[in-house]
Amino acid sequence: MKTLVLVEHDNASVKDATLAVVTAAGKLGEVHLLVAGKGCAGVADAAAKIAGVGKVHLADDAAYEHQLPENVAPLVAELMGHHDAFLAPATTTGKNIAPRVAALLDVMQISEIIGIEGDKTFTRPIYAGNAIATVESSDPKLVITVRGTAFDKASSEGGSGTVEAVAATGDSGLSSFVGSELAKSERPELTSAKVIVSGGRALKDADTFKEVILPLADKLNAGVGASRAAVDAGYVPNDYQVGQTGKIVAPEVYIAVGISGAIQHLAGMKDSKTIIAINKDEDAPIFQVADIGLVGDLFKIVPELTGKL
Amino acid sequence: MKILVPVKRVIDYNVKPRVKADGSGVDLANVKMSMNPFDEIAVEEALRLKEKGAATEVIVVSIGPAKATETLRTGLAMGADRAIHVAVDDGVEVEPLAVAKILKGIADAESPGLVILGKQAIDDDSNQTGQMLAALMGRPQGTFANTVAVEGDHVVVKREIDGGLETVKLAMPAIVTTDLRLNEPRYASLPNIMKAKSKPLDSKTPADFGVDIAPRLKTLKVAEPPVRQAGVKVADVDELVAKMKALGIA
Numbered sequence: 208m209k210t211l212v213l214v215e216h217d218n219a220s221v222k223d224a225t226l227a228v229v230t231a232a233g234k235l236g237e238v239h240l241l242v243a244g245k246g247c248a249g250v251a252d253a254a255a256k257i258a259g260v261g262k263v264h265l266a267d268d269a270a271y272e273h274q275l276p277e278n279v280a281p282l283v284a285e286l287m288g289h290h291d292a293f294l295a296p297a298t299t300t301g302k303n304i305a306p307r308v309a310a311l312l313d314v315m316q317i318s319e320i321i322g323i324e325g326d327k328t329f330t331r332p333i334y335a336g337n338a339i340a341t342v343e344s345s346d347p348k349l350v351i352t353v354r355g356t357a358f359d360k361a362s363s364e365g366g367s368g369t370v371e372a373v374a375a376t377g378d379s380g381l382s383s384f385v386g387s388e389l390a391k392s393e394r395p396e397l398t399s400a401k402v403i404v405s406g407g408r409a410l411k412d413a414d415t416f417k418e419v420i421l422p423l424a425d426k427l428n429a430g431v432g433a434s435r436a437a438v439d440a441g442y443v444p445n446d447y448q449v450g451q452t453g454k455i456v457a458p459e460v461y462i463a464v465g466i467s468g469a470i471q472h473l474a475g476m477k478d479s480k481t482i483i484a485i486n487k488d489e490d491a492p493i494f495q496v497a498d499i500g501l502v503g504d505l506f507k508i509v510p511e512l513t514g515k516l
Numbered sequence: 517m518k519i520l521v522p523v524k525r526v527i528d529y530n531v532k533p534r535v536k537a538d539g540s541g542v543d544l545a546n547v548k549m550s551m552n553p554f555d556e557i558a559v560e561e562a563l564r565l566k567e568k569g570a571a572t573e574v575i576v577v578s579i580g581p582a583k584a585t586e587t588l589r590t591g592l593a594m595g596a597d598r599a600i601h602v603a604v605d606d607g608v609e610v611e612p613l614a615v616a617k618i619l620k621g622i623a624d625a626e627s628p629g630l631v632i633l634g635k636q637a638i639d640d641d642s643n644q645t646g647q648m649l650a651a652l653m654g655r656p657q658g659t660f661a662n663t664v665a666v667e668g669d670h671v672v673v674k675r676e677i678d679g680g681l682e683t684v685k686l687a688m689p690a691i692v693t694t695d696l697r698l699n700e701p702r703y704a705s706l707p708n709i710m711k712a713k714s715k716p717l718d719s720k721t722p723a724d725f726g727v728d729i730a731p732r733l734k735t736l737k738v739a740e741p742p743v744r745q746a747g748v749k750v751a752d753v754d755e756l757v758a759k760m761k762a763l764g765i766a
């Protein structure tokens with residue numbers, strides 16, 4: 208089987224999310240990559256070094272600068288003329304583009320796979336991860352998004368792929384990029400952090416969240432996450448949200464501070480290796496999944512913990 | 517301008533889903549069902565656009581068994597003007613691709629300026645239908661919307677993305693999918709619930725739109741996820757620090 212993997216990048220470097228998708232694609236067959244962007248030849252060169260990669264298709268055109276799905280999806284659909292499966296990371300970029308490709312190909316997409324059971328058979332979580340479905344596709348081609356936490360990352364070195372330029376399919380003229388507000392942070396990214404400290408509604412407000420959570424995260428060189436309640440209340444930006452409809456994380460250690468453990472939150476973090484929970488309610492559902500729990504007032508516990516680490 | 521809002525009837529988000537013993541699916545018998553939460557946000561956004569004068573009519577549509585009309589009534593009680601029910605037999609699940617094809621048929625007939633969907637149905641967790649509909653209609657998409665503003669014949673959508681926020685400008689007709697922070701949906705008042713009973717509700721079938729709903733994906737089995745065992749509770753911070761040291765993170 209020939210697979211085509213969407214490389215996630217910012218026109219400067221390959222995003223980590225791509226690497227797990229390469230591993231998944233490698234289980235299906237030959238791995239080809241697509242780098243669509245503007246001024247992104249360097250990305251293609253870097254992508255060619257990912258272990259296990261064959262051809263890298265490079266589509267360098269202004270129309271692809273911001274990954275607008277109206278422009279990228281037709282390009283992918285055309286390349287799918289000689290590939291059997293399209294795989295994208297289950298990131299906001301992949302989720303934006305892949306279903307559009309699937310519809311152009313008249314294929315039913317298989318979202319957020321966590322396992323590959325055969326050429327056409329995959330496992331994926333449904334109902335906020337409360338059930339795992341095994342599904343078999345009957346479509347002639349596959350369109351798949353891959354949950355990054357479920358597959359090892361391919362090594363970004365050691366590959367010897369070849370870069371081949373492909374013609375752009377043009378600008379649809381339907382959409383344009385206006386601007387972005389991207390959070391700049393020195394902290395490890397949530398989806399690749401080894402340790403995550405997450406705060407919930409109990410943190411009261413943005414300032415308190417900062418004062419209590421950040422020093423602990425600094426001590427542990429941790430990424431910082433949050434529950435939906437904390438994001439909705441404006442303590443932290445939207446991209447901190449962990450859960451069914453936010454980011455899916457699986458760090459070595461996940462520390463949930465003042466988070467009750469609603470199923471939608473658990474869906475995003477229950478595959479973490481070790482879960483530590485700090486909550487004043489000993490019956491909070493978070494303790495049902497926590498390996499280590501400490502019942503008490505976070506405003507006393509967290510500063511003391513930070514001090515003693 | 518009309519706004520079309522597809523709404524799905526799903527397990528209520530407060531209910532913990534249970535896998536059926538025979539592994540055929542999730543047990544929905546006698547389980548509370550509600551409108552998909554993201555679709556409530558979609559209805560709310562459509563109503564606000566109408567209240568601002570950017571839209572003239574809000575049409576809710578649901579594809580599902582007879583009970584899906586309850587979900588449509590909820591949309592009507594919130595304030596939608598009329599509803600379209602595309603009926604399928606009980607127990608039949610319609611995949612996002614087929615849903616998108618049916619919605620395209622409805623959009624062709626109704627010519628809405630906007631179609632506002634949820635970003636994701638909380639049962640199948642697919643996150644596909646809006647993007648598929650946009651592709652089938654050959655129109656632009658503003659997914660995971662945090663803010664929506666109609667400006668003449670364009671709609672400007674601020675999107676929630678992994679790194680923060682992004683703004684795109686789309687030519688209408690356009691497809692928008694909602695994220696959690698777009699708005700807080702209203703509750704239907706009792707008088708509006710009563711009024712909803714007499715609002716028009718059209719009945720259709722997939723065949724009316726020439727759509728084959730035969731699934732492309734075969735579900736071989738549905739299983740419980742591995743259960744996590746609850747661990748230990750520690751008595752104080754010192755004990756916690758010791759445990760963290762043992763894990764090698766302190």
Ligand SMILES: Cc1cc2nc3c(=O)[nH]c(=O)nc-3n(C[C@H](O)[C@H](O)[C@H](O)COP(=O)(O)OP(=O)(O)OC[C@H]3O[C@@H](n4cnc5c(N)ncnc54)[C@H](O)[C@@H]3O)c2cc1C
Binds near residue numbers: 451
């Ligand atoms: C469609 C939909 C999608 C959703 N998606 C997500 C998602 O992706 N991610 C997500 O997180 N949620 C999501 N939710 C929301 C979810 O259902 C919960 O509402 C949310 O996770 C609750 O956040 P919380 O635990 O911070 O708040 P709460 O449930 O209010 O819990 C606060 C906790 O803090 C504890 N506490 C209070 N004070 C202290 C103190 N001084 N010291 C110690 N502990 C204290 C309390 O005991 C309580 O357990 C979604 C909901 C819907 C409907």
Ligand SMILES: Nc1ncnc2c1ncn2[C@@H]1O[C@H](COP(=O)(O)O)[C@@H](O)[C@H]1O
Binds near residue numbers: 554632
């Ligand atoms: N059967 C359905 N009837 C009406 N709308 C639907 C249906 N299925 C999906 N949708 C819409 O598509 C969105 C995304 O669903 P999904 O792609 O299944 O995650 C939902 O939030 C609804 O707005």
